[in-house]
Amino acid sequence: MVTVRGIVSIIGVAFTAYLAARGLLLSGAVDNPWLYYLALPLFLIVTWSVIFWGYRSGRGAAAGAVPRAVLPLWLALAALVTAVVVPNAILFAVPAESRTLPFATWFIGGIGALTTIVMVRRRPVIAWLGVGLMSASAIVWLGPLPALSLGLPGSIVWVAAAQLLMYALDRAARDTEQLADLQQAASAWQASQVGRQRERRVQVQRALQAAGPVLGRTIETGGNLRAEERIEARLAEGRLRDELRGRRLLDDGVRAELEAARRRGSAVTMFDEGGLEDLDDDALAIVRAELAHTLRDAASTRLIIRTSPHERIAITVVGRSGDGESLSDEDSVDLWREISRP
Incomplete structure (x- = not known):
């Protein structure tokens, strides 16, 4: 070659x-x-x-x-x-x-x-x-x-010209490397934007699936919903909040247990505040399965689910019952469950 x-x-x-x-x-x-x-x-x-x-x-x-x-x-x-x-x-x-x-x-x-x-x-x-x-x-x-x-000046000029050429080539190489880095960063940014757009479309579709029928029924009746329809509206609102606030915590099993808990009368709030980004699909499946098991046995009036930035704790589940005004009221906390990272 x-x-x-x-x-x-x-x-x-x-x-x-x-x-x-x-x-x-x-x-x-x-x-x-x-x-x-x-x-x-x-x-x-x-x-x-x-x-x-x-x-x-x-x-x-x-x-x-x-x-x-x-x-x-x-x-x-x-x-x-x-x-x-x-x-x-x-x-x-x-x-x-x-x-x-x-x-x-x-x-x-x-x-x-x-x-x-x-x-x-x-x-x-x-x-x-x-x-x-x-x-x-x-x-x-x-x-x-x-x-x-x-010809002595010519030899000196050759050496000087070679040094200038090497400097120019090195400068061009550095500029090319910087341009390649910028192109790579631009491609990564574009890929992230495409991923976010796809994620937003998925969330909108899920939101329409969860709230679309209820919203259509509400418009159709002018807001005069029957008791069972109000329950479905409350469940649809909860599903929509779950998709927006805790999407990484959700799978079919967790979604089913969340809806079952709400049907039992519990108010469930989810917050995905980061900390699980480094977990692969298998580790997330283990965490979600344990979360679903915790929700299945929960009987609290209010359930709060948060991800944890702790190096050993993945999710914290807090359950409250009674008349306590805040989580600092020890008598109102009847469930405290920390799900460890796999």
């Missing part, structure tokens, strides 16, 4: 090979050929290692992705040593009258390319040290004006 990383790596290899090949076209004398020719493979081995070290193709690297792996420190230091050794070895091996010829100055572009690659591999300090030491070597051996006229 062809990737941008692979194409760029091939271009880097071809370009550095071209720069090194210029050193083989001898157009002047060489005093120390062995030293001169050792500098060429040293440059190519280190440069190509910097290019390919940590390279992953196929599934290991996303197509079109910019490499973000940091170059190992030992290899970055090897590149720094190369940036010092190669220029000095070449200029030492070549006599003074040949040092400004193309075959002796190829290292300016070569080391510039090497330090540019080091910059791309996330070692900016090493890259600037390398191009700086190479520039100092060229100026010492060739002189300031000859070094500048032979």
